[in-house]
Amino acid sequence: MTDKSSRSDGPTIIVVGLMLFAMFFGAGNLIFPPLLGVEAGTAYAPAMAGFLSTAVLLPALAVIAVSVSGNGIVDIASRAGKIFGLVFSIAVYLSIGALYAIPRTANVAFETGVAGLAGTTSAWALFAFTAAFFAVSLWLSLRKGGIVDSLGRWLTPALLVLIVALVVVGSMVLTGEPGAPTEKWADAPYAAGFLEGYLTMDSLAALVFGIVVIDSLRSRGIRDQRRVVTSSILAGVVAVIxxxxxxxxxxxxxxxxxxxxxxxxxxxxxxxxxSFGAAGAWLFALIVLLACLTTAVGLITSTAAFFSSLTPRIGFRAWAVVFTLAGLLMSNLGLETIIGIAIPLNVFLYPMAVALVFLTLLQAALPFKLTWSYRIPVGVAAVFALLDLARALGFEPSETMPILGDLPLYEQSLSWVIPTAIALVACLVVDARAGEPAPEPGAAAADRAGTAKASSVHA
Incomplete structure (x- = not known):
């Protein structure tokens, strides 16, 4: 297939951007902002600004990092070591896929959107709903026309229409005055919002979804590497806006x-x-259902595509079935069980993911190759992430080593930031003195540029 004219890229970029938005926008993204609005009260503006700084900016940077890399999370993580890159990538896909986000989409859709209408929360009702939910998710993941048509052309516009209807009518009907901020938001609302946005951990999802965006663009005729990078970034901009x-x-x-x-x-x-009277319950349930369904399709597709790339003898369709069945099993264990398994793993992985994103963007801007600047800072981030992992598991390291409690940003689960930054500065000096030329942006993807397979992501 020959490249389309650059002037024809616009519609494809918009549709792929809509697809990416739908993959990001799950029930958690739907529920938190209104809660911020009511709790922050008169401090809403700085609180929301802080939230947007990390809940929107960090995923945007992650999409750009994958676009510049051109070859997904494995390429990015392998710059800190090949074995680390593979193990880290598998852990990320499992932590936000089969172990957490895939089953959580069905569970949240049931408990938040459907159970109230059905009038039951029984185990049999949960199983019946999740079986139907995952059957539809699998069908959309495998159908001809693929994820771009399923999400970008149909489901996302429907979801956006419903959200716009709720926001517009709700803004006219709900005219109460904001109250005083709660204790959490009273003293430093921007910092509180910043931390809440950070803790959404959407940057992990961005690392996973980024390669789906790239392959979707290639399968639709955008093959030139420079255009792929530009179009991926623009699709990410559409999604985060x-x-x-x-x-x-x-x-x-x-x-x-x-x-x-x-x-x-x-x-x-x-x-x-x-806002809508009796119809409001149905509207809310439909919004939650669509938000969860689109995210489930994106996760099943991206996770199956990743594992099929590791195991050529086991194809995309087989892995999609495996992760769909795993999601069905996990979702019936209950939401608390799911969170208890996955949150500690996500907390441990996230500092390394954020560090890798910033290092990838930094590499694109520097004339010399970052060698030690990848390995040492990511290692430092991993060491300090162990503290957050211990706390997520219910242990408090500062009780046995009180000095840990004096670390900057320890209470905010950001104790890794300053040590990682110090390690980076030192390693930048070493790499600059070595003077090895920087790799070309997207060089790792050169072999993929002409071989994007629609079967890999059904795009």
Missing amino acids: LLGVVYLGLGRLGRGIEGEYTNGALLLSDAANQ
Whole structure:
């Protein structure tokens, strides 16, 4: 297939951007902004600004990093060591795939959106719903026309129409005055929002979804490496702009609703009921269902594509079935069990992921190759991430080593930032003195540029 004219890339970029937005936008992304709106109260503006700084900016940077790399998370992580790159990549795909996010999509869709309408939360009802949910998810992942058509052309526009309807009508109906910020948001609302956005851990998903974006573009005729990089970045921009606008709209609902809430799902459900009456419950359930379904399709597709690239004898379709069945099994263990398994692993992986994103972007801007600047800072981030892992497992390291409690940003689960930055500065000096030329952006993807397979992501 020959490259299309650059002037024809625009519609493809928009549709792929819509696809990426849908893959990002799960039920958690739907529920938190209105809760921020009601809890932050009069401190809403700085709180939301902090949240957007990390919940939108970090995933955007991760998409750009994958685009510049041109070959996904394995290429990025392998710059810190080949074995590390493979092990880290597998851990990321499992932690946000089969072990957590895939089953969580079905579980949240049931508990938050469907159970109230069905009037039951029984185990049999959960199993029946999750079986139907994953059957549809698998069909959409495997269908001819693929993930771009399933998400970008149909499901995402439908989801956005419903969200816009809720936000517009809700903004006219919910006209309450914001109250005083709760204790969490009172002293440093921007910092609190910044931390909440960081803890969404969407940058892990961005590392996973980035290669799906690249392969989707290639399968639709954009093959030139420079155009692939540019189009991937622009598709990421479309997705994160939509995320930011939707977050602001949902936050506005929280500002306008009256009453005290500690549960974002209940808040949004009440907002829908007050705005649309009896139909509000159905509207809310449909929004949650679509948000969860689109994310499930994206996760099944990207995870199956990754593992099929590691095992040529086991194809995409087989892995898609495996991870769909795994999601069905895990979702019926209950949401608390799912979170208890995956959150500690995500907490451990996230500092390394953020460090890798920034290092990849830094490499693209520097004339010399980053060798030690990848290995040592990522290793430092991993060591300090062990502290966050211990805390996520219920242990408090500072109780046995009180000096740890004095580390900067320790309480915010960001104790890795300053030591990693110091290690990076030192290693940059070493790499600059070595003077090895920087690799060409996207060089690792040279072999992939002309061989994107529609079967790998069904794009």
